Amino acid sequence: MADIQQHDVIIIGAGMSGLRAAQLLADTHDVCVIEARDRVGGRALAHRFENGDTVDIGGQWVGPGQDRLYALINEMGMMTYPLWDQGDRLMLSRDRLSKYTGTIPKLAPHILLNVHWMMTRFDKMAAQIDPARPWAHPRAQEWDSQTVAEWMRKHALYRRAFEVFAVGIGAVFAAEPHDVSLLHALFYARAGTSLDNLVSTTGGAQQDRVHGDMAGLATRIADSLGDRVRLNEPVRKIDWSDGLRVETDRAIHHARRGIMAIPPSQAMRIRYEPDLPAGRAGLWLRMPPGACIKCIAQYETPFWREEGLAGQAVGPELTVRVTFDNTQEGKTAGQLLGFIEGSEARQWSGRDPEERKAAVLRAFSAYFNETALHPIDYVDQDWTAEPFTRGCYAALMGPGVWTAYGEHLRQPLGPLHMAGTETATAYFGYYEGALDAAERAVAEVTRALEAG
DSSP, X not given: OOEEEEEEEEEEOOBHHHHHHHHHHTTTSOEEEEOSSSSSBTTOOEEEOTTSOEEESSOOOBOTTOHHHHHHHHXXXXXXXXXXXXXXXXXXXXXXXXXXXXXXXXXXHHHHHHXXXXXXXXXXXXXXOOTTOXXXXXXXXXXXXXXXXXXXXXXXXXXXXXXXXXXXXXXXXXXXXXXXXXXXXXXXXXXXXXXXXXXXXXXXXXXXXXXXOHHHHHHHHHHHHGGGEEOSOOEEEEEOSSSEEEEESSEEEEEEEEEEOSOHHHHTTSEEESOOOHHHHHHHHTOXXXXXXXXXXXXXXXXXXXXXXXXXXXXXXXSSOEEEEOOOTTOSSEEEEEEEEHHHHHHHTTSOHHHHHHHHHHHHHHHHOGGGGOOSEEEEEEGGGOTTTOSSSOBOOOTTHHHHHGGGSSOOBTTEEEOSGGGOSSSTTSHHHHHHHHHHHHXXXXXXXXXX
């Protein structure tokens, strides 16, 4: 016979949003968190190198303006430290390696002016968006009918300017400019303050990291919840017709209210009774995740620092288009971090891991020298192949999705409320967004429970 459980609130997904929602409710309600994986954290995941050092192979950064996340890190007894951002940055294009400082690579003056003008114009448009209702902007239909690539073709006066801007789009969305609606990109930038903020290190979204890893933060929250968190329990069916009935392989859970805290693509794997309304199904079917493979090479020392380099590089023509110095504060071993994103990630996913590693190390050596070919350890995480994620960093919206379906994004499905970073109005796609969404969903659930 099936194990039958009764709760006040069921939370589906033990990522950062689901865990935070449970933490906020646990003192006053009977809460159960149901997780399909054998671990907590969702898109937060850590790896341990052979020398004992650990590294986030999922999301890892926090920066100014992400006040909820800083507060949670402090609440859980953890500390942050700054990303290494000292020295020159590098750009490799058409076999020419050049040094630069600041956010935008060193370019010919006319190209530099064009890229700066594109960034300024983009952020000026983004500042007009209401992140709670992007579809309500007077030009929403116009902006949602085109891709970012179409907008770039109109405003990039030079091919090099288009290429540099495209690297920034790839770094932010883990997608190609033609994958993303212009309205979605503007919303995303507005939710994260600006595109300039989202591509910046010091003073921006990539400013700080967490001692003990972001995955360690998720583990501490889960530990505080104890046996309220149930692992290895994929949800198979949700009946939302009269209260909430959630079926898994191990149990049947009943609750007065629930919170969905998993990506839309994963929510579509569940059966619903009654069937999902057309608007909800249409939205979730049109929110695929970005494509990202996160790659970290570990070295005896951060050798690039000896040459006065920050470890940050850009190469529009390489497999790894952006890199960072990922060395942990207080550790002697150096780390180079690179991302394979968008179309490159789709091409490399599923290929031989050693072949992929060799391509990544070749890219690192093209930026920094042949020492990069000889790490003491290496790891990469193909998020497109992760069974209960299938991509990163967050869901994307192509042309027409926001204006046709956006109003359904945060609406409850009967007694089931929506959380997860994809429902955030602040820092959509980030852990800060996950916490923002958790707070909103908890407020909705609390009001509903109090109303009886």
